[in-house]
Amino acid sequence: MLSLVAPPAVTRTPPPTEGGGAGAVLRAVLAGGPLSRTALGRATGQSPAAVSRHTSELIGIGLLRELPPVEGPPRAGRPQLPLDIDTGHHLACGVHIGAPWLTFALLDLRGRVVAQERLPRTGDAATVLATVRGHLPGFLARRAGGRSLLGLGVVTGGWVDSEHGSVVENTALGWRDVPLRDLLVGVPDARISRLPTHVDGHARALAQAELLFGAGTGCTELVELFVGNVVDAAIATGGTVVRGRRSRAGDIAHLPVAGSTEPCPCGRLGCLQATISELTVARDAHARGLIPRADITLLAALAATGDGAALRLFEERLRLLAPAASLLLDMLNPEVLVVVEVGMLTVPGLREYFAEQIGVRPEPAQLVTVGSFGRDVLAVAACAGVLDATYQRPMDLRTARAAG
Structure with a gap:
């Protein structure tokens, strides 16, 4: 786009x-x-x-x-x-934990998806992590082709404390204070159990990926908005993603939305995430008879055909998101504002509509773009922390080999 x-x-x-x-x-x-x-x-x-x-x-x-x-005329010297x-030796492995799906992924060193598989997410946190532990060995046996693994990424939405490897709060999953990294211990595969594990929130992971491989390439100041069942933001400055105390920087889920009476699990009314989440918008579309079940992808497909009612629901969603985006732009003045939202990824013209809503001027400092990874966005998010660590500290790989 x-x-x-x-x-x-x-x-x-x-x-x-x-x-x-x-x-x-x-x-x-x-x-x-x-x-x-x-x-x-x-x-x-x-x-x-x-x-x-x-x-x-x-x-x-x-x-x-x-x-x-390089072919050309002979030159003096060496x-x-x-x-x-070199994309032939190593792969990053990752798991994205979403509300409907678990996404298992392998990426090469240029951030390209080599393989991915999905499973329905069912059960509580302990059950989900048991599913992850059980599926990873077979996934790697089928898909890794014997290549070396750089690390394991585990990514989800909401407030994720990267340092301690825990999910502090993910209301879409109903999770609070889940020790994600600890619950992954015990994967029945020696090469997985020895891997460094990178736990992060998906907005931060995608910001890292955009800086390395996507719309943020060549930039140092970036804001990422992820708008799904969870609504998150991530901020990069100086080429580094900001985390803040307990990794809470960029938490916009509970910003108030004027006029909204949508109840939020936090106990208040009109929080941004509760108002514009995929579940809320899809439920509204289903109640209006636009789609046979509350599935945001069905609504996006309908809007892409030009259906006016479906299109207006996405426009309303983006209009309600616009004040939060404007606030981030005014405060941070990034080079790039990246938005991952299913309507903007699917329906022509919605990116321009959103830019108009937030009042972006045609200046390089305020550039609105759609996420770079299309339908592979969750797979890329899953592995982004592993790849970022490799590019930041590549010689750790030599140390890890020596230790192994």
């Missing part, structure tokens, strides 16, 4: 925050590769000796690979072999 404004013409590698020179080299190749070692030195500001050392290390652990020399991301 077209953006309101063209992205910046010059791609800038987000500044390194962790991982030292090797991380900077790996991220530069991701952003602009294939690159020669000379180009890598210019991109990262590192000396030829440092670039040579880091590229050798990254090749050795299967994160970079050398390509054949041939400049371009370096690119």
Whole structure:
């Protein structure tokens, strides 16, 4: 889909925050590769000796690979072999826990979905995590093809405390204070049980993915809005996703919506998430006789045909979301505002309608775009934390290998 404004013409590698020179080299190749070692030195500001050392290390652990020399007239000196991301050795594994589905996914180092499977989510938290533990070994046996695993991501909506690996609150699931990481212990597969586990909220995970592979490539300031059964925001500044105390930064679920009387599980009326969640909108559409059951994908498909009543429900949803988006834009002035919402992903014209509602001007600092990952959004979210950690701290992979 077209953006309101063209992205910046010059791609800038987000500044390194962790991982030292090797991380900077790996991220530069991701952003602009294939690159020669000379180009890598210019991109990262590192000396030829440092670039040579880091590229050798990254090749050795299967994160970079050398390509054949670029065709052209002979040049004096050693041939400049371009370096690119090696997508053949490693995969990121992840699980997204949503209200209707569990999504199991494998992504390569460029954030491309290699495989995904879905199961219905049923039962309480302990039952769900038992299902995850039981399904992962077979999923990997069927789909990983023997490739090395970088880590395991576990992602869901709501308030997720990444440091402690727990879900503090996810009202769509009915979960409170669920020790997600602890409940995953005991996967009956040695290579999974040894993996680092990254627990996060899906808005933050998607913000990380957009910075690495999507609409945020080359940007350092980004806001992500995820509008599903859970309504979340994530904020990136300086190329790093902000977490805040107990990972609560970006919690917009309980912002008040003027005029709304929708009851919220928190006990109040008119909270943003309760008012515009997929469940609420789909239930309204079903009550009006627009769709045979309360399923937001059915409503989106109907709106995509041009049905006026269905389209108006999505427009109303976006109109109610607009004040929260305007507030974030005014406070943070990001380069990119990424919105993941099924109507905007499916129905032409809704992105432009939303931009009009929040009053975006055609300036690079206020750019509205639709999420980059389409129907793979939950699979990408599941694995994004693993890939972000790899690009930030690639030499941890060598340490992990030595420990194993």
